Structures are given as C-alpha cells and as structure tokens.
Amino acid sequence: MPKTLTPYDWYASLLRSESPLFSDLDSRIPEDNLWQSGKENGVLVLTGHKLIGTETLKLLPATYRERLHKYTLNAAATELGREHELQRALSLFTDVGIPYLLMKGTPLAYTHYPQPYLRSRCDTDILLENNVDAEKAFKLLEAHGYQRPNAVSGEFISHEFCCHKTDKLGIDHTIDIHWKLNNAQRFARTCNFTELAASSIQITELGEKVRALGPAHALLLACMHRIAHKRDGMENRLIWLYDIHLLTERFSNEQWNQFITQTTAKEMCGICLDGIQQTVMTFNTRIPDNVTSQLKEGANHEKFSPEIGKSRLRMEISNLRALPGWKERAGFIKESFFPDANYMMAKYKTEKKHLLPYLYLKRAIAGIYKILR
Structure with a gap:
C-alpha cells in the first residue's frame, strides 16, 4: 500500500477492507482534517464498524478513537428515534x-x-x-x-x-x-x-x-443522483459510491439484464456507466464484462453526457430541451427567475411588496452569474 494517503483514499481503503494505518496518511494532514473528510463523505460510522478488531484501530490516536466511539453511539441512538x-x-x-x-x-x-x-x-x-x-x-x-x-x-x-x-x-x-x-x-x-x-x-x-x-431502479437513481453534484465536486462522495458498490455486488444476471434494458431505453447508459466505473475504481467492484460493454455501446448513441453536469449552463440548456414545447420552456424560465412573490418576500425577510421588482432583479442577476461562472 502506498504511503502518504489522502484522507479520502484512507477511508476508501478501509471500505475495501484493507488495513491502512494512521501512519499511511500524509503527516502534514491534521487529525481534524481526517475527521472532517470522513464526515463529509458520510462514512465515519461505517468505517468505524469496519475498524472493529483491527490493528488499524489500535494504532489510531486515542483522541480520534474516543471521538469516533461517541459519534457512533450518538448515531445509533439517533437512528432508533428516527x-x-x-x-x-x-x-x-x-x-x-x-x-x-x-x-x-x-x-x-x-x-x-x-x-x-x-x-x-x-x-x-x-x-x-x-x-x-x-x-x-x-x-x-x-x-x-x-x-x-x-x-x-x-x-x-x-x-x-x-x-x-x-x-x-x-x-x-x-x-x-x-x-x-x-x-x-x-x-x-x-x-x-x-x-x-x-x-x-x-x-x-x-x-x-x-x-x-427495486434494485435496478435504485441503481439507476444512485447513478443519476451523482450528476447533480458534479458542479460542486461531490459526485464521488464515498457513501454514494458505496451504495452503488453494495447494490451491484448483489445483482443477479436477471437484474443486470433488467438494468441494461431500462438504461438503454431511457438513454441513461452514459450516466450509469460513469457512476459504475467510478465505483469500480474506488472499491474494486466486480462488474460483468458484458454489462460494461453494453453500457459503453449505449452511451455512444446518447446525446446527454455525464460531463454536462459539470456546467450549470449546459445542464439548464439540457433541462430546457427536455421539455416538450416552447410553452413549457417559457414556464420553466419564468419560474426560475420569477418565483412566487410570497417566496421572495419570505426569502429576503420583508413585507414591503414595492421591493419585489428590485428583489426579482437581484435574483435574476445572481442566477445568471451562477449559470455563466
């Protein structure tokens, strides 16, 4: 195992049931950064479970072990209430x-x-x-x-x-x-x-x-969900990829056939291929060769590329094109830039209706900036 792992790679290694040590991390990374990475990736409690009985757990700093123990107890108790x-x-x-x-x-x-x-x-x-x-x-x-x-x-x-x-x-x-x-x-x-x-x-x-x-639709949604987060760079959040890993690990041949049929019919092969390939890279997930080849073939005939998700402008254009007619597209634009007046007044904490034109202009400018940046 290579030295100087990033926190992300360290947690991914734990989820692969490997045995990374705390010393495998870059020594310049503060302990708080390791903790924050696990929290942002949604895997603190899960990796804590993986650590039980391992040498890695024994060699972690005592402060981290204690913090993880308390966090896990709180998560378990909260889960019961929820x-x-x-x-x-x-x-x-x-x-x-x-x-x-x-x-x-x-x-x-x-x-x-x-x-x-x-x-x-x-x-x-x-x-x-x-x-x-x-x-x-x-x-x-x-x-x-x-x-x-x-x-x-x-x-x-x-x-x-x-x-x-x-x-x-x-x-x-x-x-x-x-x-x-x-x-x-x-x-x-x-x-x-x-x-x-x-x-x-x-x-x-x-x-x-x-x-x-069901499993096939759950996998489709898990892959689809990542696309919305390509803009913020969180599409490879570990817990989301691990969902894909666990789903695919249990798939039968019949479920794979069902999945390929629906992704091809709905022109979602590229999106699903993107999610599955990233999961394979992260967790060494086993995917049948024919599944990968069929997804690649389907993706070659699709207009939508997962990379479109990285650009808000391209994504919004894709959304407009997905609507059936110009009436619906006009409605989408109107709702985007001119939402309900009650929403605007609540958002900007005012009861002064005469400010609405200014607030709509402010929203429009901010929206255009987000789309173009």
Missing part, C-alpha cells in the same frame, strides 16, 4: 391510502447495510404519485408537528419539498416529499410511479406495507 418517527409518519400515509415508495439512502440502510445507522443520512426521501398526493401528505405531517421551510415551487422548477420537525429529545427529522424521480427536467420523467411501483420491494422493518424502489 426509525420510530418514520414508522409513524409512513403509517399516516398508509392509513389514508396514499401510495408511496421510499428511495435513496433510507431503504438501502435496511436492505444493504449490516445495521441502518451505518448508512449515514440527514433525511428520508419519499416518492408519491403526484403533487396532489404530496400536498395531502404534507397536511398529515403538518398535523404531527412538521413544518415546510420556504422554498421555490412551481410546475417545472421543483418536484419536491422538505418537511422538518425536532422532537422532544432534540432529534431532527426531515422528510423530503417527491412526486417525480428527480428535480432536473432531463431526468424528471425517466420513470413514472406505476413503473417504479411494479418492481418495488418491501421494507418490513418500517411496516408491513412499506415499499421502496
């Missing part, structure tokens, strides 16, 4: 007949990790069939103490909203309600609810009727 609250929230939807599917980190925590608390996450993502059901769901959550932070809304600019509460024990609970698979227009219509529900799986730990995306 699980109980989530079970209650989901039962609200079930009782009134609102269909839903769990997606992203929470279901994977139960299906692919030794214990749910080992899969760090700050929220639970729930997909509903449409925005009407989403509003019904919020009313149910609101009656049980959840609040909805101020956020942009509209037919085109957003397909989700956040619900948050802090319980009596001080535990934060955040539920993200979605009615499309992704906020980006390029991906929003990739799969509809009926299609996703048809191949969904049961998560019995959270309730008899609780279901989540």
Whole structure:
C-alpha cells in the first residue's frame, strides 16, 4: 500500500477492507482534517464498524478513537428515534391510502447495510404519485408537528419539498416529499410511479406495507443522483459510491439484464456507466464484462453526457430541451427567475411588496452569474 494517503483514499481503503494505518496518511494532514473528510463523505460510522478488531484501530490516536466511539453511539441512538418517527409518519400515509415508495439512502440502510445507522443520512426521501398526493401528505405531517421551510415551487422548477420537525429529545427529522424521480427536467420523467411501483420491494422493518424502489431502479437513481453534484465536486462522495458498490455486488444476471434494458431505453447508459466505473475504481467492484460493454455501446448513441453536469449552463440548456414545447420552456424560465412573490418576500425577510421588482432583479442577476461562472 502506498504511503502518504489522502484522507479520502484512507477511508476508501478501509471500505475495501484493507488495513491502512494512521501512519499511511500524509503527516502534514491534521487529525481534524481526517475527521472532517470522513464526515463529509458520510462514512465515519461505517468505517468505524469496519475498524472493529483491527490493528488499524489500535494504532489510531486515542483522541480520534474516543471521538469516533461517541459519534457512533450518538448515531445509533439517533437512528432508533428516527426509525420510530418514520414508522409513524409512513403509517399516516398508509392509513389514508396514499401510495408511496421510499428511495435513496433510507431503504438501502435496511436492505444493504449490516445495521441502518451505518448508512449515514440527514433525511428520508419519499416518492408519491403526484403533487396532489404530496400536498395531502404534507397536511398529515403538518398535523404531527412538521413544518415546510420556504422554498421555490412551481410546475417545472421543483418536484419536491422538505418537511422538518425536532422532537422532544432534540432529534431532527426531515422528510423530503417527491412526486417525480428527480428535480432536473432531463431526468424528471425517466420513470413514472406505476413503473417504479411494479418492481418495488418491501421494507418490513418500517411496516408491513412499506415499499421502496427495486434494485435496478435504485441503481439507476444512485447513478443519476451523482450528476447533480458534479458542479460542486461531490459526485464521488464515498457513501454514494458505496451504495452503488453494495447494490451491484448483489445483482443477479436477471437484474443486470433488467438494468441494461431500462438504461438503454431511457438513454441513461452514459450516466450509469460513469457512476459504475467510478465505483469500480474506488472499491474494486466486480462488474460483468458484458454489462460494461453494453453500457459503453449505449452511451455512444446518447446525446446527454455525464460531463454536462459539470456546467450549470449546459445542464439548464439540457433541462430546457427536455421539455416538450416552447410553452413549457417559457414556464420553466419564468419560474426560475420569477418565483412566487410570497417566496421572495419570505426569502429576503420583508413585507414591503414595492421591493419585489428590485428583489426579482437581484435574483435574476445572481442566477445568471451562477449559470455563466
């Protein structure tokens, strides 16, 4: 194993079940930087679990070991509180007949990790069939103490909203309600609810009727999710790549065939190839040769490249092109630059409506700057 590992590489090595030592790190890296890297990559508790009984753990600084021990205990205790609250929230939807599917980190925590608390996450993502059901769901959550932070809304600019509460024990609970698979227009219509529900799986730990995306769709979403983070350089966050690693390690030939069929039909081969190849580089993940070759072949015929995600301008152009007509494109532009007046006044903490033209101009200038930089 090479010396002078970066914190990122050190944690990746632990997740590969190797035995990197603290001394393998660049000696100029402060201990706090190592800790912060593990936290930003969402793998502190997971790598702590991997360290149990290893020589690496014994040779870590005592301060790091103690800090990790306390952090892990807190994560496990918090998970218990969040699980109980989530079970209650989901039962609200079930009782009134609102269909839903769990997606992203929470279901994977139960299906692919030794214990749910080992899969760090700050929220639970729930997909509903449409925005009407989403509003019904919020009313149910609101009656049980959840609040909805101020956020942009509209037919085109957003397909989700956040619900948050802090319980009596001080535990934060955040539920993200979605009615499309992704906020980006390029991906929003990739799969509809009926299609996703048809191949969904049961998560019995959270309730008899609780279901989540099936493996093929979960992998598609995991790869898709990375693209939105290419602009901020976080697309290779270790916990997201490890999700892909764990998903693919369990795939049967039938599931691979299903995955290839859907990614080809939806022109998502390039995006999925990008995520899978990065996972292979990071964790030595075993992927069948025919899968890689078929994804490469499919990617050659697609207009969208994963590299587009690095440019906000190119991504926004892609979103506009994904809309069916000029009416919808005009609506997207309007919602982007001129969101609801109530949102603007709340965002800028004012009740003076005569300031709205100035606030819209300020938003437009800031938005154009973000797109062009």
